[in-house]
Amino acid sequence: MLSLRLARGSRPAVLLRRALVVLAAAGTGFLLLSALGFAAGHPTDPRGGVARLLWCLVPLAATVHLTVAVARADPISRPPSGLSAAGLGPARSALLAATGATLSCAAGSGLALLAFLHLRGGLGGSWLEWAGSGAADRALGAGRPLPLAGAIILVALVPVVAGAVCAAVLWPRQPGDRRTAAEARRSTVPPVATGTVGPLPDRSTSGLPWGIALTAAGLALEAYAGSGAAPRHDALFHLPGRLGDTPPGVVGGWALTMAGLVLAGPGLTHLCGWLLAVGRPGALRLLAGRVLQQEAGLLGRPVGVLCAIAASGYAVARLDGTGSGRSGDQLLGPLTVLGAALVVVCALATTVTAALEARAARRRTTDALLRLGAPSRLLRGAAAVRAAALVALLSPLTWAVAHLTTMPMSH
Template sequence: MLSLRLARGSHPLVLLRRSLVAVAAAGASFLLLSALGFAASHPADPDGALARLLWCVVPLAATVQLARSVARADPSTRPGAGFAAAGLGPARLALLAGAVTATACAAGSALALLAFLHLRGDVGGSWLLWAGSGAADRALGGDRPLPLVGAVTLVAVVPVVAGAASAAGLWPRQPGAGAEARTVRPALPTVATGPLTPPPHRAASALPWGVALTTAGLALGAYAGRGAHPSSGALVSLSGRFGGSAPEVVGGWALTVAGLILAGPGLVHGCGRLLAAGRPGPLRLLAGRMLQQEAGLIGRPVGVLCAVASGLYGALRLHEAAHGRPGAHSFGPLTDLGVALVLMCAFTAVLNAAMEARSARRRTTDALLRLGASARLLRGAAVTRGVALLLLLAPVVWGVAQLTTMPFTHR
């Protein structure tokens, strides 16, 4: 009841974020149900069914990351005097955030189940052209009965995992060495009391580990991909085992993605250092210092977005190599749905982190305006930060995608 009252009184932007979480949960649940439908209609192909189910981990992870980001930015989950007086401490607020996230994801999963049954023809004929052409029967297993227990289990996966992850992300830690890790908004320097010089930041400390993981993933993928070549009939356009892709290749890709995500804060911090290097003017100095301060907040979502962009570009290269010409064939409706879902979650998480950073530096912005800084200068600094990140991260994404797909596109 408290969750419903908080939802009714929430800001429209907060409601939009929760709606995006519900949409992402619906997409992830639909993909899980599609894997179940394929397994039901292809009992003689357990490897293909298992491969499709495991590839659903990618949109599921993207949905969970978006749900955690939205739960962290939700104003109703922040400790306050009124909540504490009513007996809602940090632990109960974390549970409340998990319940709100699970409710939104459950609504999306229920809609996905209804859409899935509708496309299969279990609850009436579908008006969609894709379903009317018979493609839905082949892709969703409409010619075989759907296991009820399996469908209910897969529908419950997204709400349970997303709710538990949101509650765990906001759960209060014991004060001590991990106190800084649970701080949602990093402390920004106060311009009115001192120079705009950031304190020592720990965001850059994970950069070497991220580079090491990325290098290890590229090396493993290159070693495991020797002799492999793109195949137009494979699930991931590679010859080999496990649904068309060798497990070692998938492991190398996973290490590369983990390395990019881990290196994200360090890359953002390094971009800020480059902007503020030398003898910068007010515009570059302000943009660089802000990037350094916000690296711990926006760095991880930016790393996820880099990993998604690199993976998408690499998949396009493999698809073109498999079919012989660019844009020869579509990935298919289910794959397109997964790609759109992951991209939406990654972009939304970055925008959400940017809005959190803007809210965190509000006092600093007000201080700069009181000191005489113009609004044009602040807007120019924001544009400079975005352009600098794009110029730095675009070559990184392109280089990682090229190195990842080189063993398979060069014979």
């Protein structure tokens, strides 16, 4: 009840972020139910149902990532200190934020179930006649009974996973600590406020060697297992690199490569900030570099996810052209497009949410600089320099990884 009352009194930006979580959960739930419908309509093709269910893990991970970012930036996760005397301490604040995230995802899963049942004709008619050949009916298993236990599990999967991950991320790390991890990050003052220009703690770079190792291992696995076989095409749900057509080693190598980019994101962001501040920088470069280094732990992971998505999009675009040239059919289908759009929207929303959280974390530093006489255009210029530096460093790296990823599958 308290979570609902706080949601009613939230600002429009907070409500918009929660609405995005509801829509993301609805899209992921629909894809999961579609995989179940395909399995129910094709009992003799278990590998196809398993492949579709495995590909749903990508939008599920993107939805959970967005839900965690929204819950961490939610005012519920950082209530006023006076509420601690009323029993709303860090642990209960984390549980309250996780409960709100669970309710938002549950609403999205409910919408997904209604849409899925309507498309299958279970709610008095369907508008799937656009498919003409009945491919959509076969993909969703229209006319076939759904296993009740499987439907309940898939509908509850997104809320349960998202709520559990939110509670784990927001839970206080030490019993005596009166602040959550997110609050500790927000209260950290960047070094530009104290006037220090020495080396910064590089905790965010700890994942860079592991990210590089994972990326290299994924590329090597793809090169070893790649056979150059073109994937077969399906009537409605075309899957790039289906497990039944592409060697599992290639799919596993692709996953390792993308995971390496995500893991290396904070380190690459920190490196970009270090390059900006190296040498004898002026005020603009020093401010941009130091702030980017300080915020690498918060912005790096969403930036790494964006790089992985960009590399995957480039790879799918190349494979789509290869598939079209061989068989005259396109590699992508409507449900694949839905999943890709869902992943992209979740990644962009997560990055924007992290950027807003970082701006709120350095608000005191910004106010101090303005009181000292720093012009507003200096702060705007530093933000533009940070964005330009990230694009300049990560764009060629992402393109190189994407090009190497598609080589074993484009022969």
